[in-house]
Amino acid sequence: MKGTILPEKMIICPEDLILVTGAAGFIGSKLVEILLERGFRNLRCFARPSSNSAKLKSIVQRCGGAARVEIITGNLLSREDCIAAAKDVTLVYHLAAGRGQKMYADAYMNSVVTTRNLIEGCLHHHSLRRFVSISSFSVYSNTGKPGGRLLDESCPVEQHPELRGDAYAFAKVKQDELVAHYRKKFGVPAVIVRPGYVYGPGNEGITGRVGIGTFGIFLHLGGSNRIPLTFVDNCAEAIVLAGLKQGVDGEIFNVVDDDLPSSREFLRLYKRHVRRFPSVYLPHMLSYLLCYLWEKYSQWSEGQLPPVYSRKEWHTAWKPTRYTNEKLKSLLGWMPRVSSREGLCRFFESCKQKGRHA
């Protein structure tokens, strides 16, 4: 199933030029596929020189038809590259980010500096109608409220991300602040999309919200928590709609699928369908205590252990929380393309295949 928007409710026509950064990535390549499926015929796909664009090229070949799809390589840290990429562009899907980077400087540079350059590149040309910036659930603080509460777009964002010990979260909080600044000061028509954990073939890891592998034992930390998963097709669909729909400038959208599995269910299914491994469940009280002790030791020892576990991190990743996609459905008309059941089946199959070839 896919969300529909009547053409008169869209901010652009199929001929208008759309720029997709991070187009060769996990979500980016699926987003390009959906845009082509929806009949958009003028795409500019921006990828790093180091990206492997084979998958993107095959999608373009398969779905491109008569569409003009330009694949360009460049560096978003270069203002010149950004100005060139933004020429005549009406809609930007900015997916490129410092994903998976553990160093603050790298994560920040590849999320915040690149976003600034790209927005300024767009402002240079005056043709922009929408800038869709991809953020993350990790920006929410989720502290100060009882467990089990609903996390939605109105929840507070981390005020001191530098204390979280998570470079990616820090960079994403700062990226969101930057986008808000440009929206307020220069009237950039921006929309922020915050996906939960995006899974699917191509991203075969187990999210840390379920647990962490250490010294040969998997510590299961999620327990009965719902895991805020979104299958890559569903996430890409939500991002596409956030760029097209009229009247949502300035909005923020969280992206999670329906019928989310609990951490325990996810782990059980993973073991059944992919591979078996030993795991130990740590109750929430115990994981909180361990995070607290780690945080205090890290502070006391001046960083002899890096501050990667802390109470803030526990609140974000392991506190029992409920999630909603109501805003996504009501304002954008989003419906998941793939059910959670089907998504998990595809994901486990992909993990199994990858394991065989590893």
Add this chain to the structure above:
Amino acid sequence: MLKVAIVGCGKIADSHAAQINRIQGVELVGVCDREELMAKQLHDRFSVKGYFSDLTELIHEAHPDVVHITTPPQSHFEIAKQCLLQGCHVYVEKPFTLDAIEAEKLIQLAEQKALKITVGHDDQFRHAARRMRSLVAGGYLGGSPLHMESYYGYEFGELGYASGLLRDEQHWVRRLPGKLLHNVISHGIARIAEFFTTATPLVISHGFVSPLLRRMGERQLVDEVRVIVSEEERVTAYFTFSSQMRPALHQFRVYGPKNGLVLDQDNETLIKLRGGRYPSYMEQFVPPLNFARQYAGNFLENLRLFLACDFHPKAGMKFLIESFYQSIVKSGPVPIPYREILLTSRIMDTIFEQIDRRALDGSEELDSMPSFTKSPH
């Protein structure tokens, strides 16, 4: 209170800021990066007074006594020169400069201005390395070192970095005179340079692109190097740099006329090699027990340091920075002698020159197996 500033706010700057903040009597007065956002993020995360995007402004407004330069190596010389001319002591991240000529000019300038300068060879100041230095100075080797072996392994690690470097023709590492080697090998070379006394040892180097990189289409990025360094046929050293060898060693072996020492940086161990032999079968029974005892001792020492909160991943950097500051405050000797900095630069220059010459000659491609080329200087 010693006032310190950092120029260049990339990832290594985090380590500098963290270690500087752990030192008593020091204040981080400013951070500077041409990209103001990068300077601001470092400022926001550490206890820093101000942030700047212009070096002159940093020096004139923050008035640092010491400037740490953590920019890409291509800019080290100009920034260090400007800092020295403005009266600041300078700590330069490795590699010190692009070549030995720049290194000599900086050191001369520092001496003219009665200022101090050092290079970030912090691995040499980790706990086990310091224990090794003490033993050598105390005569454990039974005289001056006769032979050394320095292994410096490299893992491309995250696929992202490797593919970034391999697919991006404009990557800044490729623009260094020694490319990948330039950015990595100075730690391993400096260990050898520490124990040489001559300014111009004989250097014989052999470098090539590993079969793995060749299969990925790489023809220029040398990632396997073997070097012989010899001082007047008296002291010799082997240097091995490898991206393919496993384990990726970071090891230094030094042998004297009586005994030897093995420093393993990864395991943070120092093992004594006894020169004498035991009679008969004792040679097969006593040394293994002796090694077991030494490894247990290293384990206990590492544990003691950990429990004493002195076993940080960047403990060597803190010690080097602290020693450098002490040399400034107390007008004492710098922790790394200038002779050693210059010799490291000269050996690296010669290695790059020999590898480049083969490439320029065109007679031998870098991915073939050339014969050794000798360069006396």
